[in-house]
Amino acid sequence: MEAETLIDIQNLGHRYKTHQALGGVTFAVQRQSIHGFVGPNGAGKTTTLKVLATLLKPQSGKVSVFGHDIVADRKAVRRRIGFMPDHFSMYRQMTVFEYLDFFGAAYGIGLGERDKIIGDVLALTDMAGRKDELINGLSRGMQQRVSLARVLVHDPDLLLLDEPASGLDPRARIELMEILEELRRLGKTIFISSHILSELATLCDHVTILDRGEVKYTGTMRGLVATSDGLTATYQLTLAAEHPPTSDALARLPGVSRVTAPLPNEARYSLTFDRAQLSPNAILRTVLEAGGEVVSFTEDVKQLNQAFMDLTEPGVRT
Amino acid sequence: MSSPLLALFVRSLREDARSRATYWTRGVLGGFLLLMLLGFAASNRWSNAPGRSLFTTIMISQLVALTFVGLSYFTSAIAEEKEEQTLGLLRMTGLSPLAILLGKSTSRLCGALLLLVGQFPFTIIAITLGGISLRQIIAVYCAVGAFTFLFCNLALLGSVLARRGPNAAIFCLVAMAVFLGGAPLFLLVPSAARSVLGADSAIDRFLEWWWNSTPIARLQEVLATGFSGAPIGWQVVSNLALGVACFLLAWTVFERFCDRAPESAPAAGSPPRRFFGFRLRRPPRPWKDALLWKDFYFLCGGYAGFAVRFFAYGGTLIPFLYRSGGAGTQFGIMRSLFTSIVPFVFSVDVAAMASRIFRSELHDQTLTDLAMLPLTMRHIVYRKALACVLAAAPGALAVLMAQGFAVSLFKSTQSSLAGAMSVTGMNGLMIMQMCGSWVHVALLVYVVAWLSLSMKRGSLALGYVLTYALNIFLATVIMAAFAATGFMRMAAASRSGATRINISSFLWSPILTMAISLVLIWIIHRQGPRRLETLAAES
Numbered sequence: 118m119e120a121e122t123l124i125d126i127q128n129l130g131h132r133y134k135t136h137q138a139l140g141g142v143t144f145a146v147q148r149q150s151i152h153g154f155v156g157p158n159g160a161g162k163t164t165t166l167k168v169l170a171t172l173l174k175p176q177s178g179k180v181s182v183f184g185h186d187i188v189a190d191r192k193a194v195r196r197r198i199g200f201m202p203d204h205f206s207m208y209r210q211m212t213v214f215e216y217l218d219f220f221g222a223a224y225g226i227g228l229g230e231r232d233k234i235i236g237d238v239l240a241l242t243d244m245a246g247r248k249d250e251l252i253n254g255l256s257r258g259m260q261q262r263v264s265l266a267r268v269l270v271h272d273p274d275l276l277l278l279d280e281p282a283s284g285l286d287p288r289a290r291i292e293l294m295e296i297l298e299e300l301r302r303l304g305k306t307i308f309i310s311s312h313i314l315s316e317l318a319t320l321c322d323h324v325t326i327l328d329r330g331e332v333k334y335t336g337t338m339r340g341l342v343a344t345s346d347g348l349t350a351t352y353q354l355t356l357a358a359e360h361p362p363t364s365d366a367l368a369r370l371p372g373v374s375r376v377t378a379p380l381p382n383e384a385r386y387s388l389t390f391d392r393a394q395l396s397p398n399a400i401l402r403t404v405l406e407a408g409g410e411v412v413s414f415t416e417d418v419k420q421l422n423q424a425f426m427d428l429t430e431p432g433v434r435t
Numbered sequence: 436m437s438s439p440l441l442a443l444f445v446r447s448l449r450e451d452a453r454s455r456a457t458y459w460t461r462g463v464l465g466g467f468l469l470l471m472l473l474g475f476a477a478s479n480r481w482s483n484a485p486g487r488s489l490f491t492t493i494m495i496s497q498l499v500a501l502t503f504v505g506l507s508y509f510t511s512a513i514a515e516e517k518e519e520q521t522l523g524l525l526r527m528t529g530l531s532p533l534a535i536l537l538g539k540s541t542s543r544l545c546g547a548l549l550l551l552v553g554q555f556p557f558t559i560i561a562i563t564l565g566g567i568s569l570r571q572i573i574a575v576y577c578a579v580g581a582f583t584f585l586f587c588n589l590a591l592l593g594s595v596l597a598r599r600g601p602n603a604a605i606f607c608l609v610a611m612a613v614f615l616g617g618a619p620l621f622l623l624v625p626s627a628a629r630s631v632l633g634a635d636s637a638i639d640r641f642l643e644w645w646w647n648s649t650p651i652a653r654l655q656e657v658l659a660t661g662f663s664g665a666p667i668g669w670q671v672v673s674n675l676a677l678g679v680a681c682f683l684l685a686w687t688v689f690e691r692f693c694d695r696a697p698e699s700a701p702a703a704g705s706p707p708r709r710f711f712g713f714r715l716r717r718p719p720r721p722w723k724d725a726l727l728w729k730d731f732y733f734l735c736g737g738y739a740g741f742a743v744r745f746f747a748y749g750g751t752l753i754p755f756l757y758r759s760g761g762a763g764t765q766f767g768i769m770r771s772l773f774t775s776i777v778p779f780v781f782s783v784d785v786a787a788m789a790s791r792i793f794r795s796e797l798h799d800q801t802l803t804d805l806a807m808l809p810l811t812m813r814h815i816v817y818r819k820a821l822a823c824v825l826a827a828a829p830g831a832l833a834v835l836m837a838q839g840f841a842v843s844l845f846k847s848t849q850s851s852l853a854g855a856m857s858v859t860g861m862n863g864l865m866i867m868q869m870c871g872s873w874v875h876v877a878l879l880v881y882v883v884a885w886l887s888l889s890m891k892r893g894s895l896a897l898g899y900v901l902t903y904a905l906n907i908f909l910a911t912v913i914m915a916a917f918a919a920t921g922f923m924r925m926a927a928a929s930r931s932g933a934t935r936i937n938i939s940s941f942l943w944s945p946i947l948t949m950a951i952s953l954v955l956i957w958i959i960h961r962q963g964p965r966r967l968e969t970l971a972a973e974s
Contacts, residue, residue, distance in 0.1 A: 167972055170807060171807075172803065172806055172807070172968075172971055172972040173972045192809045195807060195808070195809045196809050198807075200803070200807050202800075202803050202804075202974075204800050204974070205800070206799060206800040206801045206802075206803055206804050206974075207799065207801065208729070208733065208799060208801060209799065210733055211733065212717070215717070215718070215721075218720060218721050219721050219725050219728070219729055220725075220804075221721075222720075222721035222722070222723070222725035222728070223721075223725040223726060223808050223810075224808065224809070228720065267804070
């Protein structure tokens with residue numbers, strides 16, 4: 118069964134005074150997916166997100182969200198989306214509860230229902246214990262959680278998140294990603310932008326890469342890896358200790374094109390192999406049969422970055 | 436010039452020289468002066484001293500403009516660095532406090548003084564219109580220049596002492612109010628009470644010395660017919676000395692007040708809300724109209740702010756209730772004072788709200804969040820404006836009562852004027868003036884709110900200056916037109932033997948001013964929400 122299209126962008130164009138921000142952008146986002154939107158600085162990600170959030174009117178092309186035209190049915194679209202901009206925008210003199218309560222009331226949610234919803238979103242973002250604190254006193258990561266909670270207050274089906282992890286420390290990033298995973302399980306569709314592809318690699322099932330206002334790739338994350346390097350794959354294997362028989366066995370496997378030697382004092386191998394001839398399972402089985410003690414076996418994220426580098430042009434947009 | 440002491444000062448001067456705004460300001464000022472000149476040349480044909488009238492109007496306008504614009508322009512010198520937490524970075528470059536004070540303040544003073552110098556050739560034309568001499572013009576410029584010097588350095592002191600720009604502006608405003616209004620207020624104290632202090636004559640001499648230090652007294656003296664004094668008087672010397680004292684004081688206390696760490700975030704736990712030092716309860720749950728609730732509580736002070744306004748404005752009405760006091764008594768003077776002060780304070784109050792209503796959203800970058808609500812921007816603007824109207828209600832009521840009192844005063848004097856003017860005409864004039872004052876406040880609010888969309892600070896001051904300049908300009912132009920037609924009709928009526936003045940001609944001035952103001956309000960009203968939508972998308 119074909120997945121339902123939630124966002125449909127056809128030939129979207131937008132020009133600012135001095136430069137063309139978007140030139141014929143076309144892609145779609147499926148329901149209940151986490152769709153990454155990646156591109157270097159100045160690629161046009163925020164412009165696209167603002168168009169989707171109904172803040173900017175498209176100058177050319179057609180954009181529909183939930184089947185509604187974003188220009189003609191702006192109000193209907195706004196009720197069903199939650200937009201988190203790339204800057205910290207908050208009423209810092211309010212407490213966390215007051216802030217969420219205000220937006221709940223502004224969306225016309227009744228008092229009783231509001232209490233339940235706010236309780237739920239606070240629990241989801243793990244902010245229930247800090248609901249009476251002033252926003253001004255919260256850390257950046259906490260403020261980002263509150264911002265996400267605000268986006269969820271009116272229970273939108275689609276979340277538009279513009280670089281939500283920027284400026285967060287590694288722990289806060291991981292925690293944010295966990296919340297987004299949880300939201301997907303709750304049936305939300307998430308459209309998330311970032312200029313770091315590897316950050317979204319484990320989270321997103323679909324990705325669109327934008328560069329200089331043009332779509333360079335749109336499709337599944339797996340497809341992105343395939344387009345970058347044909348049918349080969351690179352995996353990182355880490356053993357508990359250096360084990361020459363394992364590396365020899367791997368090098369002898371048909372389809373393996375390269376096995377890099379471990380670095381001094383680090384039993385870590387990089388394997389490049391042909392997907393058509395060999396599967397990761399077969400590799401892992403070979404390692405275990407050779408007596409290697411596996412610590413980790415993961416696909417090389419660097420390849421995603423390489424794909425990104427191959428698709429986007431070098432230099433800064435002027 | 437490579438001296439580190441002047442590095443910041445030279446950079447500021449260079450920035451000013453390269454900024455288009457500098458030339459636009461001078462160009463607009465020059466154009467304004469030329470239009471005023473044309474207006475006066477047309478309308479004061481029958482006046483004995485049109486040159487003096489023109490020059491007086493220009494210089495009083497400048498003093499008002501200087502006070503309002505200076506409040507934000509001069510007071511932000513150091514305070515803006517504190518607010519943006521960049522003062523520490525400046526200190527790290529090795530700049531001394533003196534270099535920072537010179538760089539941040541003296542360049543602004545130079546800008547203001549250059550503005551005065553730049554208009555000198557225009558105002559000197561007033562001599563050709565008659566009624567004023569070159570000596571008087573130079574003396575007035577010296578007086579205004581010295582006052583600018585004092586004002587700039589007082590603002591610098593406030594900027595050093597205060598943590599934030601608005602606090603510095605309040606400090607400067609209070610200090611200026613005391614300086615300019617202190618002597619006249621002391622004179623309101625009955626002489627009997629002053630003699631109780633035992634040194635009546637010494638106090639009087641002190642008050643005279645004080646009053647003569649103000650630019651108001653100096654302008655009165657210089658602009659009087661037959662002035663032949665020195666261009667540099669006591670006011671100039673005292674203002675310069677006070678200015679230097681303020682600068683030295685700012686330099687002395689700089690380390691103490693500018694090395695403090697920025698205000699840290701409040702500690703976790705129950706958040707305190709304070710209003711003039713009093714601990715306040717948190718606001719109640721949002722009303723059904725959440726936007727109205729937010730701005731009423733978080734922008735206008737909520738019920739605490741409402742109560743303060745209610746008692747403050749209510750207090751000003753007490754003198755009106757003293758029916759027994761005649762016009763010549765102290766209460767009579769106070770009543771007359773409050774008739775003009777209450778509307779002025781109200782206009783400042785509502786204009787201050789207007790300057791923050793959208794600026795606070797832009798500052799907190801929350802306009803995008805509001806724009807995402809399923810409401811039109813126009814609806815959002817209305818809800819926010821309604822919150823301000825609710826908060827300003829006590830002030831509006833006080834103004835209405837003050838106007839009512841003014842009408843009753845006018846009625847009591849009507850009988851003496853009834854011979855010269857028709858009662859209907861006088862009532863019409865009164866109503867027009869009252870309506871005109873409300874339209875003026877509305878225009879001020881709209882202009883300030885509009886300016887605040889593009890100005891980080893100073894929208895309130897510039898709004899005042901622009902609306903004041905517009906009023907002066909319109910009055911001049913309308914009076915010029917009226918002079919060309921109205922006086923001729925009056926002269927014709929006089930020749931035909933009519934005993935009463937046809938006051939309908941006088942009504943045209945407020946009517947036309949109101950009409951033009953309403954057109955401007957309508958334009959801003961139409962464009963405002965669109966501009967906000969653009970800003971929400973751009974932020």
